Amino acid sequence: MTTLTRREALSLGAATFITGILAGRNIVLAAENGTLTIAFNVNLPSFDPTTGPSAVNPAIQAIYRSIFDQFIGQGPDLKFQPGLLTDWGWNEDKTKVWMDVREGVTWHDGTPFTPEDVVWSLTRAADQKGGNPISFIWSTAGNYKIEGHRITGDVLRFEPTYFKWMAFLTGYVLPKAYYEKVGAEGFEKKPIGTGPYMVDAYEGNAFLRLKANPHYFGGKPAFDTVVFKFVPDTTSRVAEIESGSSDITLEIPYEDFDRLKKKSGLSGTATPISDIGMIFINNIDVMLDKNVRLAAHHAIDKKAIVARLLRGYGVPIDTLEAPEYDAFDPSIVVGYDAGKAKALLAASGYSSEKPVKFKIQTTRGFKPKDYEMIQAIVGMWRKVGIEADIEVYEIAKHYELRAADALAPAAFYNWGNAIGDPTTSTGFAMFGPSPHSVWNTDDLDNMIGPLWGEKDEAKRIAGWKAVSKYIAEQGYVIPLLQYAQPIVYKESLKVVPNVSGALQPTLVAKA
């Protein structure tokens, strides 16, 4: 019989323990065992996609779209497509809405999905007390009636984007019977939807594990398991993909993107998405001078900013409408012209010797190179006779100041618009009564006002293009660029970039 001394026994135990820890290192490869691991950039605060702050966080929509289905689906090119509604529309005089509900769909618990679920979800979303931040849209229709698989409802106030919002923030169908049975807390603990993946395990601030829904109406998903690792730290996300611990990641610095996509076994894509960088102009102080506003815009070399700061990843823009949006008008060009900027300033009595002075606010690290971009712009401004002081603030302060209409004369911000409608970009950003607008003057409000309820779609879009042209001529805002979203993934995968920016597992497949 072998006998061990105390020292030998302790050494053996320690060796076994260390071996156990190191052997436990388990890198799961997507292409090999059907598990897709995503190093995701934000945490998932809540499973309810219709209430609270997380419901309006565009970054989380990729997760929500995996578990739930929207009323109306949306392709990676922002085009609308059938979701849980197969068809939809208004009647002739746009006093009624109608929707055809998909048949043969089941919830993750096996119970059938019904038109009652759709009506309940719409009614709940419209209820101001329910906590849906987009209730102002959902409350524009009501008195829903169900006949077979068709739902009809009254238009209470015509809202041209009513159906578009069905593919956007909070436009999700939740299970009426299940939610009423388990309540809000119960739903948070065990959420179910009709989506391609089912919740299997969740640990806040750590990971979400999803299992494929074998009965999904769109067909069984490509991966049996999808793991969203919540890795908000950029360095850690880079490390996750570089070490092979994750199969795919997004929103990393462009420098790392360029480096990683050249590495053996990795690929990358950086496609323009529905998110733009802009400088809000407030109608105060020197910004009341049109020459100053226009000079500030003409003095910015956006192409140089994209090329040098963002390594070419981004699209310079001159209006708040990106090329993929419905009201994009390529004929509206402001253009970089330092000479013109100087002339405009001179007309108002300013020069390099006697610069016009104002403050510009920006975040630092909230968006890629935000602070550096503003530093570069301030440098460009200085050359033409604009002296701007930079104030760095947290994004929370930006929201507070913007809601109180107390932003500085210039303030950097980014604006997402995943449905590409002009109301959800130019509209909310520039219409005075909107709590998100910064420039508030009657001339612009009088132009925008009638467009909110315009029933003729062609006329509506033409109207918004005219608004964009007017804004550019008056210099009421300085659009800078459309962001490109960097995604790095293993070569064994195939990724379809999504213009909305949502990295949905359904857009990832084995190569």
Next chain:
Amino acid sequence: MQALPATCWLNPASCEKNELMIALSIFNRVVMAAVTLFGVALIVFVLLRVVPGDPIAMMISPGASAADIAALRAHYGLDASLPVQFGLWLKAMLGGDFGTSISLKRSVLDLLGERLPATLELAVAALFLAVASGVAVAVVGTLMRRGPLEPVVDALNGVFLAVPDFVWALALVLMLGVFYPLFPLSGRIDPTIDMPFATPFYLIESLVRLHFAVFCDVVAHMVMPVLALGLPLAAIIARVLKAALSEAMVQDYILLARLKGMSELRLVVQEALRNAIGPTIALTGVQFTFLIGGTVIVERIFSYPGIGNMAIDAVINRDLPLIQGLVLVFGVLFILVNLLVDLLVAAFNPRLRHG
């Protein structure tokens, strides 16, 4: 905090007015803790409402009217005056209701109950690492004193002392996560492991239930954050303890023991260490509270689901009820750690124990 009452708790017989002293000191402690916590609660409550960043402003929908915004403010109880808000919150909290998180839509108390154990396991493991390695380095350094290797030990210790925990975290991510991927980079447990935990204490539970593979996985996930948190503290312990040991090694009782023929190692460990450890314990206690504070950044870097990581999200989202709950928890932890330190100092210091 006074250390005197602790001596009576440990050894009542040595206390002349022991029973009265014990009662008074306990009462003193409880009152001081309550006053401290009340002060923390008040300051945090007021500060959160004074500093920029309105949680409602972050939730306002584009089409919201002034009435909608007012309704939202009322929904979260932010429409009343500051004293009324504080009174309502305090009353609810004393009744065990810490409120509901604005961003996570769950009871703050439940959230703290789920996440605090993760941070405690991490912090305690880091403390163990720091104490073990700090004491070991101090002892080795003392044995090498005036030798050629002493400056090397001191220099290395200085490097560890100079590098803060978050820099260690980033360096470890690169070293042990990317270049030599020995340990997992993120999380508390491998997402593919299916083990229904009955408690939020994964490390302890997996060990008690003899799930060795799960235990090893939990430990593997802790290695890098524990190193990041523990190494700077270890360096502090090593430096302070080595200085104290060096001082003790020239005392008469050490000379006497040396004359009796005791080996140098026994002199350091058995004689000098007991007398030199007091200041180190006091310092370790203070530094441990900093270590708990350090979990905020370290947990974020390693996506470790503790209260530190949750605190960052809470601050970003201006989740007032959650921030208030978290700060109170940190406050309670600090008070408990200080209390424990007082007890340990008294236990290790014969003058206080018999005083």
